[in-house]
Amino acid sequence: MQAQLQAVLAKAAAELPAVHLRPELEAAKARYVGPNGEFTALMKQMGAVPKEERPAAGRLINEAKGRLQVLLDEALARIAAAELSAQLGPAIDPTLPSPDPGPGTRHPLTLVREEMCRILRKVGFSVADGPEVESEYYCFDALNTPADHPARDEKDTFYLPADARFGNVSKKDPAERYLLRTHTSSVQIRTMLRGEPPIRIVSPGRVYRRDTTDATHSANFHQLECLYVDRNVTVRDLKALLDHIFAALLGKDTRTRFRPHYFGYTEPSFEVDLAATHLPRVNKPWIEIGGCGMVDPSVFAAVGYDPERWTGYAFGMGLERLAMLLYGIDDIRYFYQNDARFLRQFS
Amino acid sequence: MKVSLNWLRDYVPLTASPEEIARAITFLGFEVEGIHSTGAPRLDHVVVGEILTRARHPNADKLSVCTVDVGPAGGVKTIVCGAANCDAGHRVLVALPGAVLPGNFAIKASKIRGQASEGMMCSPDELGLPGDHAGLLLLPDRPALGVSIQEALPGGDTILDLEITPNRPDCQCHLGIARELAAWFRLPLTYPQERFRGDVSAAAQRPDLLAGVEVRSPEDCPYYSAHVVAGIKVGPSPAWLQDRLRAVGLRPINNVVDVTNYVMLETGQPLHAFDARRLEGRRIVVRPAVDGERLVTLDGKERTLDPRTLVIADAARAVVVAGVMGGQDSGVATDTTDLVLECAVFRRQSVRAASRRLGLSTDSSYRYERGVDPHGAPEAAWRAIDLILETAGGAVAGPAFQVGGDVPWSREIVVTHDYITERLGFDVPASGMRAAFEALELRVTREEQTVQPARGPAWTVAIPSWRDDLDRPIDLVEEVLRLHGTERIPPATVVAPGLAAEDDPVVRFNRLATDYLVGHDFHECVNYTLRPARELAAWASAAELPRLALANPFVDDQTHLRSSLVGGLLDSLRLNQARGVPVARLAETGRVFLERDGQVLECVAAAFVIAESSGERSWLRRESADFFTVRHHAVALAGLAGLRVGELLPAAAPGWQAGHAALANDHRRGWWIGAGLVDLALTRSLGIEGRVQAGFVALLPELLPARAGVRRFQDFSLFPAALRDLALIVPEATPAGEVSARVERAARQAAGASFTFEGASVFDVYRGPGLPDGHKSLAFTLVFRGKDRTLTDNEVNTAFQRLQEDVPAGTSWQVRR
CATH class of the missing domain: 3.30.56.10 (Phenylalanyl-tRNA Synthetase; Chain B, domain 1)
Incomplete structure (x- = not known):
């Protein structure tokens, strides 16, 4: 019997490695271990084995059965692996370029704006928004801009025709004209008119000046303004904010300085200079980066806040200018041409 | 405004360096736009020397070897020189070893082409002085040997160019700046002491020179004074006066005009001098111009005036545009012997408007526009009279006239x-x-x-x-x-409470839309809001266009508010193509302006374009984007805005290719969405190669949800689905959406209450053999599922049989078997 078992195993060991298809394997398996299989037939001989030899014969059969199963499993694994590799083409060349477009890129103005907003959110500012078409009241009157101020001149500010009707931009007075906002400070006014202090907002957005387009001027550009109104807000707090912003943007050792200046809507007012150590292509020690000041009491009066009770500060800067300083861009027009070679450089 | 430091020192004893003074002015609140020094710079070891001999350098054709005597500063030196004019006998400035010249150029004893050189003879350029670059600075006055450059050259001055903020009209003059600097450095301030102080009681009375002053517009002219100075001699100003004016960029004219300018630059008060004999009727009248009145101003231009403009007139005609510029034939000329000195204050707005109307800005109008102190005016007039008497002779004559200015000043805080x-x-x-x-x-x-x-x-x-x-x-x-x-200001940390509020929904939408688009391989663009009419005409209706126009556009290609972002994106696409930069996907978020019922609405928008591959080759081809790509992105963007968009339907809209684009909107709530092929003729007319697919969403900002809506979990079945395919032959013109809706309705009814129908999806659209002409076949896969069991074939078949009968009922459709 041992010889018979050896013979069957040898046959299987010779035959099974040559099997390549699943049906052939199934047929071979039936030939050995199916109801009429050779191995099955040998097992049936067990009944004829004398009683005292049965344990030894059983051991032999079990051993042979195990080895046969190993042969079958190996064949199955080989076939399954061959089936999977049949699903593959030739190996890829990972050095070929992707035919797909991209990757997509964020515009540098978006990158700078989002970075500033991220920095400001960390110190409690939320991002506000408002219309780009504004009325004279929200853009000028409420901000303490006298009626004959040059900024209001048709030479400097874009106006809409007197009969223009804007369905979703409210006016204070039906007689006032619509214009394209010259600063995002109008968002501050609308925000203050909506509710009571404390208010801590940053308003980034598009603004318009009636200006010749050249390397540093653009008919529309972007500003970012901060407004904080609360009890006991001080000049020192304002300086601390500016220091925080630019240290977060450019590194801990970044310095800012205030120069007294004049704006109608703040008192006292300052221009903010940034030490240019971290900026490319700037060859002077300080560079002007924005304007700021303590909210003028007349602005509080215009929005119905009690100037005795509330104090606040405001800060504004141009985003193009900031992006130009940060990235070393020398012409504002690049931002509006959208040359892909420009856009790909910043994301 | 230009300010001379020497001039400032008349009033305040400044000892600080020009740099320290500029710094002080900066932190007082005035921007220093430029610093410019004249005269010799302060340089150590730069002294006067005389060239004793000149010989050719043995090893260089263009160099000379000179011996130079610097006297007590070190005796005779040998110096190699490259200048052509280093001839013996000239006295020149010699930089000795140890000197540091402008540009941080240190002078050392050295060898030049093998020849020792103990210093350098200097050109003006090397000393930081204006002048000829070519040769040595020669000193024809022959100052003593060895004296320093400061002693050898005439005293210099430093001119600061300042930007004065509009709130500080008092600083539009030297006295004002001197006052600020005196405060900063805590130095005494000395005002000019006028000798003439308005008293004309002892003067000769000459009503034949000026008989009267009348101010008819006291609102626009709150103060007007006129003094007569008789017997003057007009001629050039003394050198000190000319130097002062030149230093700050004014051209000297004659002693009288120069004095009026000088006093204006000193006190900020503009002044004007008339030739008394040229004032018709010996009268001065301050009045509005007569409509059409003409005046030739000092610049030689004839101005036509109207009653909005205030003028100074004599009995017959206007002679000065008040506060702006004098007339050509009434001012002081070389033959003037008697003058009338005007010292007036005009209302800022009046001068500003006149200056704007005439397109004429002068030193005078600039100061009046910003405001002149009426209480300082009399002293300015007295000061000018002192200086006229000093430089042009003559004597004050009476009577003097003053109108207004009688309200005393008083303010306390x-x-x-x-x-x-x-x-x-x-x-x-x-x-x-x-x-x-x-x-x-x-x-x-x-x-x-x-x-x-x-x-x-x-x-x-x-x-x-x-x-x-x-x-x-x-x-x-x-x-x-x-x-x-x-x-x-001492440093501090920002005291920040927790976030007070959520970001504005518009900000959040723009962020989400940009993230989505960038994540789908788009380049984010930024285009101008103001667009040319010809571009907008492609996207807006003829009725819409005029409502988007600005009242006062500046340039022709920025006249209208944009109604679509796609126009700008096509422009960017064209630019990239023209520059040979391959780019396929561009996107933008921003404001657009849409019309509804005669009103313009400022809307939030996102848009994108995809250029179908415009010829650039690739080793592996991808299928190019089509309508279904851009509709997918447009609907996704609308979803980010919280909009539930139904079907986009074909619509004839400007800018889009008919039959290849579709739109959806809710006019009443205020949202619009579209996607498809950009009008081929438009693309071609823009010079863009290849076809462009585009999409947009625009909506009223107030539609954006302030916060995400409440969502509830819905349980779903874990049992297997049963699938059935259904093909329907329908007329070509019937939209798939209509068929699909009918199939879904019928399937839902057929499934009834016993199990659920989960949806039907189109898996094939067939046109061709086997179908009647003008028809197409739409094939759907329908998904059925039991809530609590595996469905049997039988029950699904029964339902499917029923819906095959229901769907075509009442239509011309046929089930394709």
């Missing part, structure tokens, strides 16, 4: 130490605050201690007439801070 400290956020001692006021001539008329809980004193501060900008306690906070120094 009460401010406390606590108020200022609370605004500053740091301590400045009360004594320091008071000292700041007084340094600025803000006289403290009263100081009293305040009571608990306040700590410091309260001051009553008298405001001088030239500081009209100081009106409230907060204005004095700024004065204290200016003099304390903004550089001394």
